Amino acid sequence: MRVSESREAKDRELRALQAALAAEHAAVYGYGVVGGRIGAGRRAEARTAYDAHRARRDALVRAVQDAGGAPVAAAAGYALPFPVPDAAAAVRLAAELEDRVAGVYADLVRASGGEQRRGAAEVMREAAVRSVRWSGGSVAFPGLAERGGTASGTPAPTA
Secondary structure, eight states, X not given: OOHHHHHXXXXXXXXXXXXXXXXXXXXXXXXXXXXXXXXXXXXXXXXXXXXXXXXXHXXXXXXXXXXXXXXXXXXXXXXXXXXXXXXXXXHHHHHHHHHHHHHHHHHHHHHOOHHHHHXXXXXXXXXXXXXXXXXXXXXXXXXXXXXXXXXXXXXXXBO
């Protein structure tokens, strides 16, 4: 591999790491909303997902730094894809967040190799499983649904 090809590959991986970090920032924010609206019966599930996204966010900050980048900062707030007035909407939002995270990690799988790729594939799988738990349904290829939104056609949360 030539030097320029190697540099391009590293740049692609860094961009994918930054996108994953941004998605984790959005997921942490979104689960804050979910936690405020979710019913008592699913509160522990929401807390577990929130904690997992916080841990991944922190790991991605280190990964971006290790790759020579300055980690993207969290936004002060994020636009939600729909109003979340009750527990049913909170469940839909949780599924949407996981779909979004799975999609971004699919990009990281494509852009990376070795241990980074294995880790990204595992996170993508975990997000897909959580999405199914929240929504009660699944897609054939998690993380590869319509890249402009999600399988439901609802735009994903954005900064």
